[in-house]
Amino acid sequence: MNIVVEQGGELYSLIVDNVGEVMAVSSKNFERNSGTLDARFRQVSAGIYRLEDRLMVILDVAKLLRFDLAEAA
DSSP states (O other): OEEEEEETTEEEEEEOSOOOOOOOOOGGGEEOOOTTSOHHHHTTEEEEEEOSSOEEEEEOHHHHTOHHHHHHO
16 A cells, blocks of 8 residues: 655655554644654654554654665664
């Protein structure tokens, strides 16, 4: 399955395993990345939502598509 995103005037197709559900979340429940969040996720995350039974990591598409950072790593 693909999810298409626009970044910097370009279209990118992100390959995903699946889409579980589409959710509406309140901005009051948004948190900055926790220090305990794996560093690989922190590099591409905009923050997190703590749900009742799981943690939802919010991808920052701009960070994810920073190819200059990927080349430096």
